[in-house]
Amino acid sequence: MKKITTNTTPANTPPKKKYTMLKFIAIMVISMLVGAVVGGTMAAFLDNTDTASAALLSWLAAVLPTVHWVVFALLTVVSFGLYFAARTVVFAFERSGSENEKLSERADTLITFSMLANSLNMIFVYCIFGMLCALPMVLNLENSINVLVLFATIIVTTAHNVYSIKLYKRLAPEKRGDPLDFKFGKEWIDSCDEAEKMLIYKASYSTYKLMQVVLLAVWVLTAILGPFFDIGIYPMVIITIIWLAHTVGYQLSAIKLGKEKLNR
Amino acid sequence: MPLHNRLRELRARDSLNQGELGTLAGVSRQTISLIERGDYSPSVTLALKLAAIFHTSVEDLFSYTEEE
Numbered sequence: 001m002k003k004i005t006t007n008t009t010p011a012n013t014p015p016k017k018k019y020t021m022l023k024f025i026a027i028m029v030i031s032m033l034v035g036a037v038v039g040g041t042m043a044a045f046l047d048n049t050d051t052a053s054a055a056l057l058s059w060l061a062a063v064l065p066t067v068h069w070v071v072f073a074l075l076t077v078v079s080f081g082l083y084f085a086a087r088t089v090v091f092a093f094e095r096s097g098s099e100n101e102k103l104s105e106r107a108d109t110l111i112t113f114s115m116l117a118n119s120l121n122m123i124f125v126y127c128i129f130g131m132l133c134a135l136p137m138v139l140n141l142e143n144s145i146n147v148l149v150l151f152a153t154i155i156v157t158t159a160h161n162v163y164s165i166k167l168y169k170r171l172a173p174e175k176r177g178d179p180l181d182f183k184f185g186k187e188w189i190d191s192c193d194e195a196e197k198m199l200i201y202k203a204s205y206s207t208y209k210l211m212q213v214v215l216l217a218v219w220v221l222t223a224i225l226g227p228f229f230d231i232g233i234y235p236m237v238i239i240t241i242i243w244l245a246h247t248v249g250y251q252l253s254a255i256k257l258g259k260e261k262l263n264r
Numbered sequence: 265m266p267l268h269n270r271l272r273e274l275r276a277r278d279s280l281n282q283g284e285l286g287t288l289a290g291v292s293r294q295t296i297s298l299i300e301r302g303d304y305s306p307s308v309t310l311a312l313k314l315a316a317i318f319h320t321s322v323e324d325l326f327s328y329t330e331e332e
Contacts, residue, residue, distance in 0.1 A: 098283050101297055108294070172292050193291035195304045 042224065053229050061135045068128045069149045075121035076156055079114050083164060086110035090170050104171060111168050118160045125153040208250055215243045268327045271300045274318045289313045 086107050093103040129150045158180075165179045177187035192200065222235045275285055282300075283293040289310065298304035299314075306314065315322045 097281070098293070099281055101282075104294070104297075172294065174287070174292055193295050194307050194310060195295040195298050196292065198304070 038224065042227065057135060060131065064128055064132055064135070065146055068125065068132065068146050071124050071128065072121065072149050072153055072156075075117055075124065079117035079121055079160055082110055082114035082117060083160065083167070086114055086164075087167055090167055094170065107171055108168075111164055111171075115161070115164050118157050118164070122153060122157045125149060208246070211246050215239065215246065219243075267302065267305050268329065269299060269302070270325055271296070271314065274320070274325070278318065285314075285317065288317050 089103055089107040089110060093100055093107055096103060129146060132146055161179045165177070169175050174191060175188065176191040177184040181187070189197070189200065219239055222231070222239060225231070226235070275282070282296040286293045286296045289296070290313065291310065295304065299306055311322050311326060315325045318325060
């Protein structure tokens, strides 16, 4: 049988890395030594943790009610500031006959950062409110302003999302979906073309890999800080649930997608 | 970037802007921009659609050169 040859050069394959097993073993040994030192240090200070943790909780109870609304105010100003800057650029892009690529890219970047600031606003306000609820000395009428901040955040971040999506649709009129609709995520991604889906895939996979590291780091942190703050098993249970959802969710999606048409 | 294209040239010939070409091809203006810059290689389906819009062949619209 005649051997088929081609004139094309084979795809560049990276050289095989040497000593990967040795490097892995070295990292494991160093990690064990660091863990032993940290554990020993923790044991030495464990008797003095009650005072330290009580002082920290008192300090948090004093500053968090103020930090709560300051964070909300700052991030609202930032997110809407970026939104209005993006709006100006979108209008300039439309006046250029939708031809100026640089204006389009700038508008896209500004909208993205605006939505990032908006998301950070929601996350920080929710988390700080959660901390306030967990601090028993803060549970009094004074934190009614913090309840108002929470409600204001819901309204402000939702409004920001709606305005940002509407603004983005001026750049990309083919996009579908109403951000107030529960089916928005599906409709939006169904209206994305192949390049946009590729971008979403790459960003999602990058986040998946980051989360594997973050979840491990959070587990280590919770295990170390647990004795200091007497937090019980609840945080570990929550971390486990998130870790399972993250890993099993991805694997099951991959199995399901492997049986479907990938590029429909 | 090994995949070259004549998208911008043919677009100018037919007086189409990126948005109009995107609408004809069923993709976004941003995707057309990415393809023209060589930052994205279209799928076979999209390449065939683009070639049909310009009444040309895929080989005439896109060319591939080996990286040294």
